Amino acid sequence: MxxxxxxxxxxxxxxxxxxxxxxxxxxxxxxxxxxxxxxxxxxxxxxxxxxxxxxxxxxxxxxxxxxxxxxxxxxxxxxxxxIQRWVTRRQTMLLTPGQALTVDFRTENWGKPPYNGATTxxxxxxxxxxxxxxxxxxxxxxxxxxxxxxxxxxxxxxxxxxxxxxxxxxxxxxxxxxxxxxxxxxxxxxxxEDQLANSTLGVKETLALPRETIEERFGVRGTDGVDIEMIGATKGIPGGGFLYTNLDSLSIGVVVDLTELGKAKVRPEELIAELKRHPSIAPLVRGGEIVEYAAHLIPEGGYHSMxxxxxxxxxxxxxxxxxxxxxxxxxxxxxxxxxxxxxxxxxxxxxxxxxxxxxxxxxxxxxxxxxxxxxxxxxxxRGAPGLLMSERVQRKYPAMLCDLVEGVFQVTNPQPKPGFRKLLLRSAKRHGVRLRDLARDAISGIRSYG
Amino acid sequence: MGKALVVVALRQVDPFATVDPLTGTVYAQPRGGLSTADECALEHALRMAESLDARCLACTVGPQEADEVLRTALAAGATEALRVAGEPASEGHTARLLTEAIRARYADPALLLCGDYSMDRGTGATPALLAARFGASQALGLVELTSHNGGLRAERRLDCGRRERLAIELPAVCSVEPSTVRLRRASLPGLLAAREAEIPVASPAESFVDTRIRRRARTAYRPRTRAIAAPAGAAPGQRVRALTGALTEHEPPRLVFPANAAAAASELLDYLEQRGYLP
Structure with a gap:
């Protein structure tokens, strides 16, 4: 051609x-x-x-x-x-190799007309x-x-x-x-400017699973579906992961910064394989048969890259x-x-x-x-892509927050419970996050999303 | 006297269909198209029409959706198209529908080309049946085809990597393997014209039932159930041996050298009868 x-x-x-x-x-x-x-x-x-x-x-x-x-x-x-499924359950996960912090939201309103989001x-x-x-x-x-x-x-x-x-x-x-x-x-x-500098690489696998298995594992029925977005699932390469339900298949994948992927010398399918082995993801995808593998560039630079x-x-x-x-x-x-x-x-x-x-x-x-x-x-x-792909958001905050929450729920008897402030300082120090950077990013986040 | 006619018989197939391994249910996708063998047949037909200074007619049997394969042929350079409406019950039926429709509108073709067999469980019998109906010579499973002194020269594969060269007299029916040629890229004017083209439709005068063929409902193949008595033996090991036939004497394989095809068929039938596969 x-x-x-x-x-x-x-x-x-x-x-x-x-x-x-x-x-x-x-x-x-x-x-x-x-x-x-x-x-x-x-x-x-x-x-x-x-x-x-x-x-x-x-x-x-x-x-x-x-x-x-x-x-x-x-x-x-x-x-x-x-349409495959109407998304009625939305999850955002922060992952470290051995931890997962999940915000899980579901609503019946998105499962009826005029609907909200759908997988297809x-x-x-x-x-x-x-x-x-x-x-x-x-x-x-x-x-x-x-x-x-x-x-x-x-x-x-x-x-x-x-x-x-x-x-x-x-x-x-x-x-x-x-x-x-x-x-x-x-x-x-x-x-x-060069479009590729503002592009990420998305790779995904489609895994066939029986419809009943998907509904049982993800807690949905009929044509209701789940969309899970993840941060911290890409071996430190800036990006994120995703998992969503189709009628009788799952789509799982990662989106990663193209330049950083090249520097890391990691093949994208290895990232998906590692994501599928994560203890919070493995039970969801177990037994799925790969029926499709796809990869594509994504223009994620946002407003400034148009x-x-x-x-x-x-x-x-x-x-x-x-x-x-x-x-x-x-x-x-x-x-x-x-x-x-x-x-x-x-x-x-x-x-x-x-x-x-x-x-x-x-x-x-x-x-x-x-x-x-x-x-x-x-x-x-317009400021969100830069903030999200920053090193702290990608590499430090997921682990810091997971440690913080682990500390909150960890029962330390006979020691008394530590306060939130102490836990935050401890986990911030452990992951090299300075509080003034945290405050600065919080302000940037408020400016971007507020 | 008008130009000679080269016909290419095409079949819309679904290369994306999936089959449930348990039930045999076929899940067809809406995007059908030509098989590679049919694409090769179309390319050969276009080349032959050019070389014989003939018209090129693309035809198919099927519902309205099958018009798409005819539009593909028109875009590539076929001069005419014809769809025979209907759902053929067998290869013989397909051959009959095509023959009658072509004869009703055109003269007998100088050359009729097909793919060697269609992707959807095709047997490859249609080209031979078409040759019989048109009274034309036949050459099937070709890998090369060229015109030569008003006739055709062709090659087909034989066992052990050998090739057979054929000289074929016209009129002829040829089927081609999906190899050696690639369908030409349609020009943009051809593509635009094919989109707008009216596809003539031939409706069979009467429904045709071939009484020689008994068709059952299509189901997934399952071997016939055979009743086997419970294994004899007091010990589990004995019963397993009885059930599996392990460690027991068997009749050794027998080499046979039948003198001719009839003797070979007889030998096979005897073998099947002895083992209860024939009534």
Whole structure:
């Protein structure tokens, strides 16, 4: 298959592609399909290009789809979306090799309409959403890799080149929803710095287990499910772990800093193997048969790592625009992809209607994002990724807190019970945490999340 | 006189289907496609059509979902497509449906190509049955196929790494192994045109029941139950030996050299009858 080019293809005056569309959307993931739905419903001719053999064929994610944003696109989406389980139980775990401190929350409210989060297989979910785009009138072309943007002599983007013979397409506007490490955004010069420096690596295994076993081990029934997020499960490499329930399988994995993983010289599958051996995780995954192994880059840099979102005839959406929100207690990607795609579609439709798809004509995209949860949440939580990936949060605080709690529950008779203050000082000292750093991080946390 | 016709018979299969090992239930996925052998057959058909200056017709038997494999063929360069509506009960039925539908709309093909057998428990019998119905010569399980002086040259594998070279007269039905050629990449205009193409549908005039074939419900294979008497013996060791046949004299294996196929078949039938496998 042809590799993507490093720079756009300059087309001569009057040179045409083999077909012309109002909009060409690159990538039939959640962002691309949401954009295609909006544009097709606005009566525009839309081509939705997907490099995989079907939408979702190559996509990986590590958690939960929060579908509230779909209310605007597909009313009562929960009645037809290919959902595995509705997350009614959410756990956050701090792990050390021999300890686990868990915050466990469950609510029945998330197990009934309009629901909150759900686990799903991306191969099913993305294919379903792309099917909605096709129903709206978009033309889905699979197994088609976009290798380059096409620009006119003035530098305006006028279409794309694909890896197929006679594979040039003309477009009024191009929406790049081609995922993390977006070649198109880089070709257009919209990334100021190396995208990989702000990317993490997610690896996961899908383990088949009987449905009854999953329900017994995780304390759920019917289509209720569990989402567990972990810190301290990655051998000191900045990152986290996750475990969530599908209908008759579990997904377990880790997300780790790419640079630090390289320095540690640890293979990612070793991290999963160690996580599966942890005394608090092993009983949950025992007997699971590996049916899938997947790995993918994740754009976790947040607000500060986003590219310029609009070019001359080009919009960037979804992971291509680093829209993944990794803020510890909030780990969301698919909903931000759908949201950004939806607003990209609306902005593109408005620009096409106005006859101006230049950078200025497409400026409505950023305005729409800024007035919605997409950029509002990213802006508010812009400090969270740095705080979460810091050495203290990753390497010191999990062990310190686990020791603190162990001290609280440890009965030390005939010694009298130590006070909390003494326990905190003792565990902080043991793990090399200075109280002023703790206070500083607490203030940073309040600023980030407050 | 019109151009000759090269037909490729395709079958939509589900490469992602999983089978429950206990019940034999097949869990089909919605994303079916062409098997590799069918992709090779399609590529050979396109090459042969180019070399014989012929039209290339892609056809299949199946429900509307099977249109996708025909669109794949159209995108790759097939000039026409035809879907025969129906759910064939056997390979013979498939061959009959295809023959009747092709003859009703076109002349007999100069060349008909198939994959050697389909992924879903295919027996590979359909190409031979098609050859019989069209009265064409047949060459099955080919790894190479080229045109030569108005006919075909082909190769197929033999045992011990040897190959057999065949000269085939047209009209012919050929099936190909999933090897040596790869389906060409469809052009973007071809892909766009195939998406919009109307797929003609042939509906069989009457339902066909092949009375020579008795079909039972499809279930997972289970060996026939055999009643075995409780092992005799006072001691547990004796009973285990009686049950397993360990340490007892057995009839040694016998080498047979039947003179011909009929004698070999007779030998096999006798063997099965002696051991109670035949009624």
């Amino acid at each position: 042809t590799s993507p080019m490093s720079s756009p293809v300059r087309v001569a005056e009057g040179e045409r592609g083999v077909a012309s569309f109002d909009a060409v959307i690159v990538g039939a993931g959640p962002a691309g399909s949401a954009a295609a739905i909006e544009l097709a419903r606005a009566g525009r001719r839309v081509a939705l290009l997907e490099r995989g053999s079907f939408p979702g064929a190559k996509n990986v994610y590590g958690g939960v789809v929060y579908g509230r944003v779909l209310d605007e696109l597909i009313p009562n989406w929960w009645t037809e979306a290919p 297989h991306r191969a099913d979910f993305d294919a379903w959403l792309a099917g909605k785009a096709e129903e709206a009138g978009a033309k889905l072309l699979t197994s088609t890799l976009v290798t380059a943007l096409r620009t006119d002599p003035g530098g305006r983007i006028v279409g794309v080149r694909t890896d197929r013979p006679d594979g040039d397409l003309d477009a009024g506007v191009v929406i790049a929803a081609d995922g993390v490490n977006s070649f198109l955004a880089k070709q257009a010069g919209l990334y100021a 590219p310029t979102l609009t070019g001359n005839g080009l919009l960037i959406a979804g992971d291509a625009a680093a829209m993944c929100l990794a803020a510890g207690i909030w780990l969301e990607g698919v909903n931000f992809a759908i949201g950004s795609g939806m607003y990209a579609g609306r902005a593109a439709a408005a620009a096409l209607a106005a006859g101006d798809t230049s950078t200025r004509g497409l400026a409505g995209y950023r305005e729409r994002l800024a007035s919605s949860f997409v950029l509002a949440d990213h802006h508010k939580l």
